[in-house]
Amino acid sequence: MSRGLSPIPLPPARAYRRLYARYGAQGWWPTTPRGAEVPRYHPGRGAPVSERDRAEICVGAVLAQNTNWSNAEKALGALHSAGVWTLGDVERTAERSLAGLIRSSGYFRQKAKKLKAFARHAASRGKTLGRWLSGPLPELRRELLDLWGVGPETADSILLYAGGRPAFVVDAYTRRLAARLGWLRRPDYARTQDYLVRRLPKSVRLYNEFHALVVRLAKEHCRAKPVCGGCPLLDGCRYGSRLRKRETFLKAYSSPLVPGAI
Numbered sequence: 001m002s003r004g005l006s007p008i009p010l011p012p013a014r015a016y017r018r019l020y021a022r023y024g025a026q027g028w029w030p031t032t033p034r035g036a037e038v039p040r041y042h043p044g045r046g047a048p049v050s051e052r053d054r055a056e057i058c059v060g061a062v063l064a065q066n067t068n069w070s071n072a073e074k075a076l077g078a079l080h081s082a083g084v085w086t087l088g089d090v091e092r093t094a095e096r097s098l099a100g101l102i103r104s105s106g107y108f109r110q111k112a113k114k115l116k117a118f119a120r121h122a123a124s125r126g127k128t129l130g131r132w133l134s135g136p137l138p139e140l141r142r143e144l145l146d147l148w149g150v151g152p153e154t155a156d157s158i159l160l161y162a163g164g165r166p167a168f169v170v171d172a173y174t175r176r177l178a179a180r181l182g183w184l185r186r187p188d189y190a191r192t193q194d195y196l197v198r199r200l201p202k203s204v205r206l207y208n209e210f211h212a213l214v215v216r217l218a219k220e221h222c223r224a225k226p227v228c229g230g231c232p233l234l235d236g237c238r239y240g241s242r243l244r245k246r247e248t249f250l251k252a253y254s255s256p257l258v259p260g261a262i
């Protein structure tokens with residue numbers, strides 16, 4: 001393959017700048033303003049300002065496990081309609097009722113248990129969420145990972161979006177992008193996170209936007225079946241370049257002007 005069609009993968013910082021230039025601030029994590037029932041994005045707001053927002057982000061991070069955001073959002077809407085806004089409300093709601101309210105998010109019985117466990121643990125810390133999540137980062141991350149039902153993606157989402165802490169969130173879209181661009185051959189969670197944090201400035205704002213922008217790219221271009229035409233990262237993407245080369249070859253081969261073409 002010629003050098004022009006097998007590019008050196010775009011470095012993460014440049015990928016970020018391209019994505020930001022294309023899509024702008026994404027306003028994650030979406031939270032529900034007073035008077036509304038479903039979450040909204042807040043471009044330019046930065047870290048959450050209220051305890052209620054922090055609680056909603058923690059709950060949303062659990063609800064979003066193994067499902068898409070719109071299912072988690074429906075579950076949040078149902079919780080809010082039932083008056084469940086805070087972790088204290090989660091604690092006070094019977095597990096069965098909670099499970100019924102969050103049915104749309106899938107695995108609802110398990111998730112109800114996870115939410116109860118999380119709310120109980122947060123209450124046991126005897127602090128506001130804001131204060132609890134401002135503790136020493138490595139210990140806090142371990143504490144979250146020790147909770148039943150909290151894996152690395154959920155823990156880092158809570159730290160970054162609810163706590164405003166520099167924890168880089170990796171999801172399936174990030175791992176897919178890492179493999180396709182050529183950053184990593186086997187992009188598991190820890191390796192992908194390590195690769196990116198070593199190459200990006202340690203910045204809450206950047207981590208916040210980076211994750212959200214990757215999700216946006218995954219919806220618009222880097223889908224399971226990628227739509228590479230028009231992708232802002234195409235010229236620095238190994239997978240996209242190979243795909244483009246194959247398409248060019250097939251087009252040329254099927255042309256009646258090419259000798260031997262059918």
Ligand code: SF4
Nearest residue numbers: 221222228231237240
């Ligand atoms: S959409 Fe295509 S070009 Fe863009 S990052 Fe994904 S595989 Fe690469």
